Amino acid sequence: xxxxxxTDILEFQTFKNGDDCIYKFTPxxxxxxxAVEEKGSSxxxxxxxxxxxxxxxxxxxxxxxxxxxxxxxxxxxxxxDKLKYIAIYQVAPVSAITHYAEIxxxxxxxxxxxxxxxxxxxxxxxxxxxxxxxxxxxxxxPQAPRYTSLDKLLKAKKLSQxx
Numbered sequence: 792x793x794x795x796x797x798t799d800i801l802e803f804q805t806f807k808n809g810d811d812c813i814y815k816f817t818p819x820x821x822x823x824x825x826a827v828e829e830k831g832s833s834x835x836x837x838x839x840x841x842x843x844x845x846x847x848x849x850x851x852x853x854x855x856x857x858x859x860x861x862x863x864x865x866x867x868x869x870x871x872d873k874l875k876y877i878a879i880y881q882v883a884p885v886s887a888i889t890h891y892a893e894i895x896x897x898x899x900x901x902x903x904x905x906x907x908x909x910x911x912x913x914x915x916x917x918x919x920x921x922x923x924x925x926x927x928x929x930x931x932x933p934q935a936p937r938y939t940s941l942d943k944l945l946k947a948k949k950l951s952q953x954x
Contacts, residue, residue: 803815844880845933860907
């Protein structure tokens, strides 16, 4: 019986200036820890199955609505087999998650460390799940992919309830 081996990649960079060195890396499974350790989060790592991505109006119309896909997404290797859904957060002036879709496939995007997610069918309208308006809720708008569960997404009324 063949054994399936998955590889996690840890990106590590060294910057040198004369004899001085600075090292930059993303801690192993940092995205998963961030999603489950967020203040007030009740998520468990095994529940993470949905990537929330940010989209501008033109990209949203062309790729999500027109092509049933989204691309150029950085996804940590440890999340590739967990993702089953994608949710689209439309940036200002919409400032809300408005659609989600079941993922049919995740493929490398060109010669990069990014991916293209192709949908099983057209994205479905949801919510909208709007950005919280209260003070102290700044920083919730996704700038990079963030992870949650589909169940939590479908129950949310505002963005702070998604993560």
